[in-house]
Amino acid sequence: xxxxxxxxxxxxxxxxxxxxxxxxxxxxxxxxxxxxxxxxxxxxxxxxxxxxxxxxxxxxxxxxxxxxxxxxxxxxxxxxxxxxxxxxxxxxxxxxxxxxxxxxxxxx
Numbered sequence: 001x002x003x004x005x006x007x008x009x010x011x012x013x014x015x016x017x018x019x020x021x022x023x024x025x026x027x028x029x030x031x032x033x034x035x036x037x038x039x040x041x042x043x044x045x046x047x048x049x050x051x052x053x054x055x056x057x058x059x060x061x062x063x064x065x066x067x068x069x070x071x072x073x074x075x076x077x078x079x080x081x082x083x084x085x086x087x088x089x090x091x092x093x094x095x096x097x098x099x100x101x102x103x104x105x106x107x108x
Contacts, residue, residue: 012056017041018049019081021070022058026078029062029069 013019017039024030024038032050036043050070053059058077059070072078 008056012052012058013080015049015052017045018053018058021046021049021053022072022077022081025059025070025072029071031067031069035070 020039021035024035030038032043032046035041035046035050039046050059054061054070057073060073061068061070063069
């Protein structure tokens with residue numbers, strides 16, 4: 001059951017736009033319109049992905065007057081996203097080192 005939860009959890013994060021939405025929400029709650037402006041993406045597309053994030057409890061809504069604002073349910077998600085970025089950066093450094101080695105072998 002724990003592995004199934006993890007698999008479903010990471011499926012939600014498998015979409016780059018959903019990760020961009022979560023990153024945009026680091027600064028606090030935002031409306032769909034505000035997210036559209038920040039992410040330069042169609043409002044319908046953002047709404048679709050917010051629906052998935054909401055269904056999986058990654059975000060929740062708060063009504064302020066006539067505006068619905070979205071915010072992250074558990075700020076710990078940003079630690080996970082930061083760690084993923086760190087892993088990516090580490091792998092990029094490894095690939096760059098391997099390319100440099102190959103270049104040096106060809107030159108030498």
